[in-house]
Amino acid sequence: MSAQAHPPSHPHSQPLIHGLMAEFNSADDLIAAAHQIHDAGFKRVDAYTPYPIEELSEALGHHRSKLPAIVLTGGILGALGGYGLQFWAATIAYPMNIGGRPFHSWPAFIVPTFECTILAAALFAVLGMFALNGLPHPYHPVFNVPRFALASRDRYFLVIEARDPKFDRQDTERFLTGLKASEVFEVER
Amino acid sequence: MATLEDERAKPYRPPIVAPGYTTATVTDKISEVVLQRTPRWWYLGFGISFLIMMMFLTAVTWLFAKGVGIWGVNQPVGWGFAIVNFVWWIGIGHAGTLISAILLLLRQEWRTSINRFAEAMTLFAVACAGMFPVLHLGRPWLAYWLFPYPNTMGLWPQFRSPLIWDVFAVSTYATVSALFWYVGLIPDLATLRDRSKKRIAQIIYGFGAMGWRGSAAHWHNYETAYLLLAGLATPLVVSVHTVVSFDFAIGIVPGWHATIFPPYFVAGAIYAGFAMVLTLTIPLRAAFGLQDFITLRHLQNMGKVMLATGLIVVYGYAMEFFFAWYSGHHVEQFTFWNRVTGPYKYYWFSLLLCNLLAPQALWLRKVRTSPARLFIVAMFVNAGMWIERFVIVVTSLHRDFLPSSWGMYRGTMWDWMTFIGTLGLFLSLLFLFIRFLPMISIFEMRTIVPGTRGGEYTEVPR
Numbered sequence: 001m002s003a004q005a006h007p008p009s010h011p012h013s014q015p016l017i018h019g020l021m022a023e024f025n026s027a028d029d030l031i032a033a034a035h036q037i038h039d040a041g042f043k044r045v046d047a048y049t050p051y052p053i054e055e056l057s058e059a060l061g062h063h064r065s066k067l068p069a070i071v072l073t074g075g076i077l078g079a080l081g082g083y084g085l086q087f088w089a090a091t092i093a094y095p096m097n098i099g100g101r102p103f104h105s106w107p108a109f110i111v112p113t114f115e116c117t118i119l120a121a122a123l124f125a126v127l128g129m130f131a132l133n134g135l136p137h138p139y140h141p142v143f144n145v146p147r148f149a150l151a152s153r154d155r156y157f158l159v160i161e162a163r164d165p166k167f168d169r170q171d172t173e174r175f176l177t178g179l180k181a182s183e184v185f186e187v188e189r
Numbered sequence: 190m191a192t193l194e195d196e197r198a199k200p201y202r203p204p205i206v207a208p209g210y211t212t213a214t215v216t217d218k219i220s221e222v223v224l225q226r227t228p229r230w231w232y233l234g235f236g237i238s239f240l241i242m243m244m245f246l247t248a249v250t251w252l253f254a255k256g257v258g259i260w261g262v263n264q265p266v267g268w269g270f271a272i273v274n275f276v277w278w279i280g281i282g283h284a285g286t287l288i289s290a291i292l293l294l295l296r297q298e299w300r301t302s303i304n305r306f307a308e309a310m311t312l313f314a315v316a317c318a319g320m321f322p323v324l325h326l327g328r329p330w331l332a333y334w335l336f337p338y339p340n341t342m343g344l345w346p347q348f349r350s351p352l353i354w355d356v357f358a359v360s361t362y363a364t365v366s367a368l369f370w371y372v373g374l375i376p377d378l379a380t381l382r383d384r385s386k387k388r389i390a391q392i393i394y395g396f397g398a399m400g401w402r403g404s405a406a407h408w409h410n411y412e413t414a415y416l417l418l419a420g421l422a423t424p425l426v427v428s429v430h431t432v433v434s435f436d437f438a439i440g441i442v443p444g445w446h447a448t449i450f451p452p453y454f455v456a457g458a459i460y461a462g463f464a465m466v467l468t469l470t471i472p473l474r475a476a477f478g479l480q481d482f483i484t485l486r487h488l489q490n491m492g493k494v495m496l497a498t499g500l501i502v503v504y505g506y507a508m509e510f511f512f513a514w515y516s517g518h519h520v521e522q523f524t525f526w527n528r529v530t531g532p533y534k535y536y537w538f539s540l541l542l543c544n545l546l547a548p549q550a551l552w553l554r555k556v557r558t559s560p561a562r563l564f565i566v567a568m569f570v571n572a573g574m575w576i577e578r579f580v581i582v583v584t585s586l587h588r589d590f591l592p593s594s595w596g597m598y599r600g601t602m603w604d605w606m607t608f609i610g611t612l613g614l615f616l617s618l619l620f621l622f623i624r625f626l627p628m629i630s631i632f633e634m635r636t637i638v639p640g641t642r643g644g645e646y647t648e649v650p651r
Binding site: 034046047048049050051052053054056057060062065067068071085086089090093094096098105108109111112114115116118119121122123125126128129130132133135136137138139140142143148149150151152153154 | 211212213216217337343344345346347348349351353354357358361364365368369371372375376379380382383384399400401402403404405406407408409410411412413414417418421422424425428432435632633635636
């Protein structure tokens, strides 16, 4: 690899590599490393684990997920949409007099309204999660490291991107090696 | 001495995962089921299921050609097998959602090794359930008329009808179950993508995984989505069988018009569903050697849930009789007397055998810890819950207010072919599922093996 990261004084130039990847043997090592990397001021960092680890996203300084607000929005839209549809159909578009009952017979509309609420909230939850995570994402540089296939089995990885203002090809590699990383790889773009 | 007594007082509790597993070995063991060569018995099992499904398609083809007249339904019993089977199948599905959503929110760790499978069962059971109301329509090709959409006829569905509520409830249930299942599968599809050696498998699993790479930022949103979906699915599953029970309870037919119906139906659904989960997991864990993951603890717990919900169902039976007596209405009273002494009395007594007597065996630890005995009890329950729906649908309709319009009902050959045929559809889908997708959630299993850092929805590892 002849890759040399550009000095931090040229933040707009394209770095030649995606970043550096460190492999860890255990979740504890990874979490400890994530804390130190966060404290060192790195911003463009992501960790990769075979299962969710709550402490890790805390260590990396992730904020609360925006998803609950998205799902709430979906639920409210679903409820209004479902009720609105029934109200409009039963009183305006197709009023039907059945035994003199009121057209706007709201108790009968509760069940479909409830179902529409759940349906819209669930769709917003799933599509919102995809959107926030940028999925589907067919190509990602981390897969260029062959060892990365183990991220979905039993290995723990952490990547500092070359775009990070504090990134330096040699210094960062030394820094990562010092964090109990079992190995450090260069991630091609 | 006290400690010794404590030890003796505590019954042996088998672990959720057999000791000695690590994140690597659970991954290998579960993904191996999918990535290994197809076992010969799979072809046999799938082949038989597929043939039974062909019988279903035959029956449906004849139905399309001739109309619902080929079924046994007629006045006064207009609902018959179609509704019996619909309620039976949809009830079975409910255990899957209970395991995947409600037990998740209750932090029942043991659900982890059965939730994926149970969710798949839900999806396939709902698919089978959905067949019946649609086939019963008379003109099934116009089923889309049930949905509200702008049309040139200027018509809208009758939103005051429980049958339309059913359309909303069941279609929402099917959609949300599918979403929940797929979201749960994404990290496991990524595992299969990374572990399979064949190019074609890598591409197909890769498509399904959508580029999942286990990023901490992604897991963060993912877990939030998963928990929120569980929170949404929980009231949903209760609402679905409630709405199914409204199909009956909103009508004024004697034997149907009772306020006990919603809770009694929901309990019955969970009861039937756990019986089906047991029916399927007991042979499968043996076939794939998954006894380390689906341990006696799981079987025992499922037996307990079955016993508890079974008792609620029996309470429902008792209350139906009480209501009939207490109503003071002679037709209502006659309906229940007719259940016990009328022409369908053998159905009623087999119902008691299957749903009242058989599950009492679950009080015994000896039964709960023996897969073979549990399997037998579960088969009784499967049959019992079908009979229950038959009793509710048929005995109420066949002799109602007007003795001059009384009649008898029996399923025809086509009714039976359609019903048994959906079993073939269900089993075919299940065989495809266990062959091509991980039947145990791999990433969730990783969180419960010792020495890992459990996720948000599992307890701190012991």
